[in-house]
Amino acid sequence: MPFTLATWNINSVRLREGLVCKLLEQDAPDVLCLQECKSPVDKIPVEAFHAAGYTHMVARGQKGYNGVAILSKLPLEDVGDKDFAALGHARHVAARLPNGVTIHNFYVPAGGDKPDREVNVKFGQKLDYLTGMRDWFHAEPPKKAILVGDLNIAPREDDVWDHKKLLRVVSHTPIEVAHLAETQGAGNWVDITRQDIPEGNLYSWWSYRSPDWDAADKGRRLDHVWATPDISNAAHSSRVSRAVRGWEQPSDHAPVFATFDL
């Protein structure tokens, strides 16, 4: 049975409850992974999601910051969370589907403004978080697994609107890209979005500060779908739903989709 999965940094699940429902009704993915819910788990508006047919949820939350949730039409088994770099943040949760596939939903730290851990603690925490992910995947190699989320790094030159201009901008610096590559390598993760769309500029985030985001198109691909090699060849039909970024009172991220024939 094929199933479709989407990942979306929602930037407040409470403020954008209506947009989540619109996406669920319009695209009807079997599983929707959200990041930056900015809500305790017991304040996530689950009733509306239940009404849309998403009767299962596995989530971690905190007041005002971070937060990750997996909404599903299919039953989910909560298989835990990790707190890499001991930040005490709700940035990861994992769940298992009835077909045995494990889904990891991540919100990697943004990393602050200055790409220098000596002057910016947040940048060091971001690198340490990625190192924690790497070490975990090395110690416990994932199998039949999908990893999605806002990884806050655009690794390829064509994942940003201007590679040279962004080399010293947090999200595209060589040290971040190297850390992400190590994390990906440690789990043998396949970049499903780029397996399906190998060529051309592709973005999933456009800053709120850009006055005309669509025309200016100064985007970055910060949101990712990865899978382990034992299921990567079952993936297809990846896409970024750019139109969602143009909805009323939008998130600054667009959802990324992939389908798996499993």
Added chain:
DNA sequence: ATGGTCGTGCTACGA
């Protein structure tokens, strides 16, 4: 080199 815009929750902080 700087500022631009959001969301949360209280006037600052994180993205």
